[in-house]
Amino acid sequence: MKYQIIFTLNNEKVQHEVEANKTLLKMLREDFDLTGAKEGCGQGECGACTILVNGKPVNSCLMLAVEADGKEIVTIEGLSDGEKLDELQKTFITNGALQCGYCTPGMIMTAKGLLKENPTPTVDEVKVAMSGNLCRCTGYKRIIEAIMEVVENNKN
Amino acid sequence: MNKFNYFKPSTLTEASEILRKYGENAHILNGGTDLVVRIREDLLNPEAVVDIKGIEELHHINYNEKEGLTVGACVSLSDMAHNEAVVKHFPVIADSAEVVGSGQIRNLATMVGNNCNASPLADTATPLLALDANLLVYSPEGNKKISIHDFFVGVRKTSLKTGEIVIAIRVPSYTSMKGVFKKASRRKDVDLSTVCTTVVRINNDEIRIALGAVAPTPIRAKKAEGFAKGKDLTDEVVHQIAKLAVEDATPIDDVRGSKEYRLHMVEVLVRRSLEELRY
Ligand SMILES: Cc1cc2nc3c(=O)[nH]c(=O)nc-3n(C[C@H](O)[C@H](O)[C@H](O)COP(=O)(O)OP(=O)(O)OC[C@H]3O[C@@H](n4cnc5c(N)ncnc54)[C@H](O)[C@@H]3O)c2cc1C
Ligand code: FES
Numbered sequence: 001m002k003y004q005i006i007f008t009l010n011n012e013k014v015q016h017e018v019e020a021n022k023t024l025l026k027m028l029r030e031d032f033d034l035t036g037a038k039e040g041c042g043q044g045e046c047g048a049c050t051i052l053v054n055g056k057p058v059n060s061c062l063m064l065a066v067e068a069d070g071k072e073i074v075t076i077e078g079l080s081d082g083e084k085l086d087e088l089q090k091t092f093i094t095n096g097a098l099q100c101g102y103c104t105p106g107m108i109m110t111a112k113g114l115l116k117e118n119p120t121p122t123v124d125e126v127k128v129a130m131s132g133n134l135c136r137c138t139g140y141k142r143i144i145e146a147i148m149e150v151v152e153n154n155k156n
Numbered sequence: 157m158n159k160f161n162y163f164k165p166s167t168l169t170e171a172s173e174i175l176r177k178y179g180e181n182a183h184i185l186n187g188g189t190d191l192v193v194r195i196r197e198d199l200l201n202p203e204a205v206v207d208i209k210g211i212e213e214l215h216h217i218n219y220n221e222k223e224g225l226t227v228g229a230c231v232s233l234s235d236m237a238h239n240e241a242v243v244k245h246f247p248v249i250a251d252s253a254e255v256v257g258s259g260q261i262r263n264l265a266t267m268v269g270n271n272c273n274a275s276p277l278a279d280t281a282t283p284l285l286a287l288d289a290n291l292l293v294y295s296p297e298g299n300k301k302i303s304i305h306d307f308f309v310g311v312r313k314t315s316l317k318t319g320e321i322v323i324a325i326r327v328p329s330y331t332s333m334k335g336v337f338k339k340a341s342r343r344k345d346v347d348l349s350t351v352c353t354t355v356v357r358i359n360n361d362e363i364r365i366a367l368g369a370v371a372p373t374p375i376r377a378k379k380a381e382g383f384a385k386g387k388d389l390t391d392e393v394v395h396q397i398a399k400l401a402v403e404d405a406t407p408i409d410d411v412r413g414s415k416e417y418r419l420h421m422v423e424v425l426v427r428r429s430l431e432e433l434r435y
């Protein structure tokens with residue numbers, strides 16, 4: 001059986017039919033072609049699937065697609081305005097905060113959620129907020145630096 | 157994931173009816189951080205999943221001196237941990253919630269789910285045990301209150317019957333209460349407890365100690381509590397209480413730690429907590 005859901009996806013109202021046994025991550029990737037969010041572990045451990053639901057970062061691999069009904073969802077694809085990148089996307093590039101890039105959409109969405117709640121966190125607060133996102137390439141240093149550059153800009 | 161029917165009722169009565177209709181093949185979906193993982197790993201094969209987040213009354217959290225703190229079933233761990241009344245009156249509960257998983261997990265997961273899951277290592281279970289919390293439960297026969305001390309029956313087993321739904325957790329208020337939550341895990345963040353403890357001091361003369369991940373259910377260290385009653389927390393007394401706390405623990409060896417390590421950590425965490433509670 002399929003279930004009707006209506007939700008906001010990257011600022012657009014959408015209507016969709018989906019099976020109950022499909023994760024939100026899978027629906028975004030397969031039905032909407034939004035392949036930014038990735039499946040790393042599929043069990044809430046790695047953060048590669050992080051998206052914003054009602055402004056808060058969550059693991060989309062742990063939500064059922066049907067649970068999106070009535071929610072406001074933002075994926076990495078919804079951050080940029082056409083060719084104009086979001087500030088976190090820019091500082092990730094200028095700081096070289098990515099190598100293979102697999103973890104990057106999740107990293108940026110988690111950081112986005114943090115900065116929405118607190119535009120000027122300390123380095124330690126950033127580290128705690130990012131603890132649910134794993135990266136096998138960078139060693140994290142540049143990721144933290146990229147986020148702190150946005151934090152510094154927010155202070156001015 | 158195998159196929160299942162998804163229900164999102166807007167009342168407890170309706171939810172309970174579906175749960176009774178499907179019996180043991182139905183599962184309540186709250187934050188889903190335990191349930192969805194278990195379904196994905198084929199540890200569970202439900203016929204029906206009953207999402208209770210459409211029931212408005214389960215989203216409330218409030219505090220008053222007479223009744224204490226009432227945390228609705230669907231309040232997320234992060235909303236609870238940042239709630240003003242929780243931070244002010246029950247910081248020990250907030251501390252235990254803030255170490256569950258990651259920020260992303262805490263935006264989904266709930267304290268009621270953490271306890272209904274009945275894992276011996278549930279981090280938020282230890283402050284609730286130490287503070288004599290109650291679960292407010294919807295039952296087809298009429299609402300009831302279950303003491304947290306009667307709630308955990310075994311690993312992943314609670315005393316809830318088919319069709320019963322936890323509405324909220326209620327923690328009584330205390331005029332003078334200080335508590336310390338501690339957790340030992342393999343890595344600092346996003347890891348399950350190898351051992352977790354909550355030690356509270358009430359009215360400066362009563363010590364309560366709750367231990368997680370050292371028995372089939374979270375437990376209270378009754379021997380140590382009895383010994384501590386009315387005593388000044390001198391160095392000598394603190395050491396003796398911490399040693400006695402180990403006696404109620406019956407841990408096992410597993411991937412997170414050996415039996416011996418767990419027993420040792422009970423003593424260390426309880427001692428450190430008592431040292432903090434002296435001031
Ligand atoms: C990556 C990861 C890390 C984690 N780290 C920790 C950790 O550090 N510490 C820790 O303690 N836990 C941890 N967990 C476990 C989990 O996040 C918690 O147990 C969580 O609090 C469960 O709440 P939930 O709302 O998501 O429950 P759900 O998964 O929705 O439900 C859990 C169980 O409770 C039942 N249930 C839920 N609500 C009710 C109700 N109102 N009435 C009756 N039954 C109900 C469900 O049917 C299910 O059996 C982790 C999980 C993941 C995936
Ligand atoms: S894929 Fe969701 S947390 Fe790893």
Ligand code: FES
Nearest residue numbers: 099101135136137
């Ligand atoms: S850049 Fe490769 S996993 Fe982070």
